[in-house]
Amino acid sequence: MNGQARALIESMPNDIGTEAVGPLSFDEAFTLHHRAVFRTARAVVRDSALAEDVTQEVFLRLYRNLNSTPGEELLRAWLLRVTLNVARNTLRGQSRSMVRDNEYHKSTAENGFFVDAPEEDYERRVAIEEARRALDKIKEPMRSCLLLKQQGLSYREIANSLSLKETNVGSLVARGRKEFARVYGKIGGKR
Amino acid sequence: MTRCLDEATLQCYFDGELSIELMESATSHLASCVTCAAAARELEEESALLTTALAAEFEASVPTERLRQRIDAAVLGERVASAQSTEKRSGLAAFFAGLLSFGTQRTLGYASLAVVLAFGAVAGLVMMKDTPENPEVTAENKAPQPAPQPEASAVAAYTPWVDKKPEVQSAETPVLNRPVRNIRQNKATLVNYTPAPTPVKLLPGERAYLQTIARLDSTIQSNAKDMKPSLRAEYERNLAVVDRAIAATRTAAKSNPNDPDAADFMFAAYQSKVDLLNTIADVRAGGPRD
Numbered sequence: 256m257n258g259q260a261r262a263l264i265e266s267m268p269n270d271i272g273t274e275a276v277g278p279l280s281f282d283e284a285f286t287l288h289h290r291a292v293f294r295t296a297r298a299v300v301r302d303s304a305l306a307e308d309v310t311q312e313v314f315l316r317l318y319r320n321l322n323s324t325p326g327e328e329l330l331r332a333w334l335l336r337v338t339l340n341v342a343r344n345t346l347r348g349q350s351r352s353m354v355r356d357n358e359y360h361k362s363t364a365e366n367g368f369f370v371d372a373p374e375e376d377y378e379r380r381v382a383i384e385e386a387r388r389a390l391d392k393i394k395e396p397m398r399s400c401l402l403l404k405q406q407g408l409s410y411r412e413i414a415n416s417l418s419l420k421e422t423n424v425g426s427l428v429a430r431g432r433k434e435f436a437r438v439y440g441k442i443g444g445k446r
Numbered sequence: 447m448t449r450c451l452d453e454a455t456l457q458c459y460f461d462g463e464l465s466i467e468l469m470e471s472a473t474s475h476l477a478s479c480v481t482c483a484a485a486a487r488e489l490e491e492e493s494a495l496l497t498t499a500l501a502a503e504f505e506a507s508v509p510t511e512r513l514r515q516r517i518d519a520a521v522l523g524e525r526v527a528s529a530q531s532t533e534k535r536s537g538l539a540a541f542f543a544g545l546l547s548f549g550t551q552r553t554l555g556y557a558s559l560a561v562v563l564a565f566g567a568v569a570g571l572v573m574m575k576d577t578p579e580n581p582e583v584t585a586e587n588k589a590p591q592p593a594p595q596p597e598a599s600a601v602a603a604y605t606p607w608v609d610k611k612p613e614v615q616s617a618e619t620p621v622l623n624r625p626v627r628n629i630r631q632n633k634a635t636l637v638n639y640t641p642a643p644t645p646v647k648l649l650p651g652e653r654a655y656l657q658t659i660a661r662l663d664s665t666i667q668s669n670a671k672d673m674k675p676s677l678r679a680e681y682e683r684n685l686a687v688v689d690r691a692i693a694a695t696r697t698a699a700k701s702n703p704n705d706p707d708a709a710d711f712m713f714a715a716y717q718s719k720v721d722l723l724n725t726i727a728d729v730r731a732g733g734p735r736d
Contacts, residue, residue, distance in 0.1 A: 285517065290508045298503055307513060314517045318524060382502035389499065405500050410463045425463060426454035429489075433453075436492040439499055 279327050281318060288331050289314070291406050292338050298402050299342035301387060309342045316341075332415035335403060339416065389439040397431030404428050451475060451482050460489055558691045559718055565684040566722045573677055573725075652696075655716035662723035681726050688719040 279287070292313050297306035316337055317324060325333050390398055396417050403413045413428075414421040451459065451472055458464045459472045476482050670678070695712035702708040 281521075285514065289510065289513055293508050293513065294504050294506075297506070303509075307509065307516065310513055311516045311520050315520050315524060318521050379502045379506065382499070383506070386499040386503055401496065401500075404461070405497065405504060410458070410461070425458040425461070428461070429453045429457035432457070432489070432492050432496055435499070436495050439495065 279330060281314075281321060284317060284330060284334070285314060288334050291331060292334050295335050295338045295402060295406065296342045298387075298390075299339065300346055305345055306342075309338060309345055312341050313337050329412065329415055332408065332412035335406075335408070335412075336416040336418075339399060386439070389435055392438040393431055393434050397427050397434065400424060400427045401431045401435060449475075450479060451485070453485075456482070456485055456489055460486070460493065558687065558694075559714065562684060562687045562691060562718050562722070565680070565687065566718075566725055569677070569680045569684060569722075570725050572680060652712070652716070655713065655720065658720055659716070659723060662720065662727050665727045666723060681722075684722055685719070688715065688722055691715040692719060 296309035
């Protein structure tokens with residue numbers, strides 16, 4: 256490493272991430288993070304209507320805790336930790352229902368939320384089902400590590416979301432990724 | 447670096463999670479170690495597979511608009527609930543909760559109240575003009591008039607919030623807090639004359655209002671002969687409107703004994719009558735009663 260890079264590193268604070276960048280407004284938090292929350296919820300509960308319920312509950316909790324949530328730096332991690340908790344609790348209380356999901360897609364298609372052609376929609380749903388079946392075979396917390404990693408979370412955010420040590424995240428992602436590739440190949444995914 | 451990279455370090459390297467120092471040494475090791483280079487290629491392939499497999503899951507549409515609407519509605523419900531619980535504790539501001547619900551009956555009630563209060567204001571102005579010899583009336587007569595305004599502004603300030611999807615900046619609810627203070631000011635008029643009613647308990651609160659009304663009414667009746675015919679006609683017309691509002695809200699409160707909103711609304715009607723009587727009584731007495 257050249258001297259310039261070292262000087263740059265030394266000039267940086269040790270704990271950049273712990274400093275709250277400043278609280279986001281509720282609207283900003285929704286705009287920035289509702290997709291990650293909804294997609295994470297849907298990946299866990301496997302039902303779009305339930306994922307909406309979970310997303311609503313997560314943002315309601317954000318609203319109730321606006322003064323005690325972490326700063327912008329770790330807000331996404333906080334939201335996704337709550338999302339995973341709420342989604343798991345929801346799963347415990349509800350049995351998964353493909354029928355309900357199909358009805359949901361039908362109603363949302365009528366409202367213009369999904370505009371894909373039926374064949375495309377079917378192909379996508381098959382792909383989603385295959386990936387979900389492979390994910391089902393992966394143990395926690397590796398599975399959640401993969402889900403969060405695929406959403407672009409840093410190791411630090413993943414560690415914060417799942418209450419893990421940051422130094423363990425790399426290992427968990429690696430093991431989860433290997434396991435997924437193995438299982439997905441067996442299920443019939445492209446491998 | 448001469449040692450081979452373990453699985454976790456390789457993953458960290460690939461994810462850009464290594465420190466700059468380790469990143470540099472890992473890069474130089476990968477350039478010279480065939481085994482680690484092969485492991486890195488495998489990792490890349492598996493990562494690409496994972497990304498492709500989960501793409502359908504993560505790229506599926508997100509119903510942003512509907513989520514926004516649902517969350518706005520949920521937050522609104524939260525605000526109303528917290529406002530109601532706060533008001534129940536504070537007692538004096540309890541009837542404000544009724545202002546936040548817009549049932550058909552209540553909306554009609556608001557309309558009638560607005561009419562009543564407008565009549566009251568007109569009556570006050572008429573009396574001011576009719577009794578120029580008493581300069582104190584002017585100052586005094588203006589005092590009760592701000593009372594109806596908070597109710598109107600509370601509703602006006604609240605309604606657009608639903609449509610505009612407001613920014614929820616903090617747990618505090620400025621839109622809701624402002625009217626509560628105003629209502630307290632409004633209620634202060636009553637506190638000067640009677641013990642504060644407990645709005646949740648229907649009968650005791652109602653009795654206090656009735657006593658106040660009876661006292662004010664007797665004051666007015668004792669001076670009735672001095673009242674100008676035009677003022678008296680105006681007063682009786684306004685009184686009839688208020689009485690109708692009280693009767694309607696009283697029926698609603700009786701048929702819904704467990705609904706604090708119904709009781710609150712009835713008290714609001716009583717308060718309107720007290721305000722009207724106060725205006726008339728003060729004018730006839732020629733000065734403030736304080």
